[in-house]
Amino acid sequence: MDTRQKIQEGLEQVSNENFYKPLETPTVSSTMAKVGNIVKNLFDNGHIDTMTYKWLSSGQKPPRIPEFNTLTKIHKNTPVIRPIVSGSRGLTERISSFVDVMVSRFFRR
Numbered sequence: 001m002d003t004r005q006k007i008q009e010g011l012e013q014v015s016n017e018n019f020y021k022p023l024e025t026p027t028v029s030s031t032m033a034k035v036g037n038i039v040k041n042l043f044d045n046g047h048i049d050t051m052t053y054k055w056l057s058s059g060q061k062p063p064r065i066p067e068f069n070t071l072t073k074i075h076k077n078t079p080v081i082r083p084i085v086s087g088s089r090g091l092t093e094r095i096s097s098f099v100d101v102m103v104s105r106f107f108r109r
Contacts, residue, residue, distance in 0.1 A: 001072055001079045009081050010070050031091050032063050039095075056094050064089045 014020045043053040070081040087093055
């Protein structure tokens with residue numbers, strides 16, 4: 001599958017409104033506010049300490065907008081692509097890392 005085919009397949013997938021609907025407005029600002037409120041609530045209720053609060057609260061300002069990419073499934077008889085959205089350096093990356101550490105500590109006992 002060459003680049004042109006991948007782009008065409010990606011466009012066909014995101015054009016299918018059964019799976020993807022265009023947003024009326026960007027959601028980055030509202031999501032950033034929601035994440036900030038959740039982190040503050042965790043801190044105010046004593047679930048996280050000051051250092052964790054600061055780490056979870058510090059992020060890119062303005063936050064990075066997630067990027068749409070595709071991943072080619074080459075093990076299939078006919079190669080197909082699967083959509084993926086990059087969360088690297090995104091709004092919830094630090095929370096994901098925090099949860100990952102907490103889960104690994106919990107199950108490491």
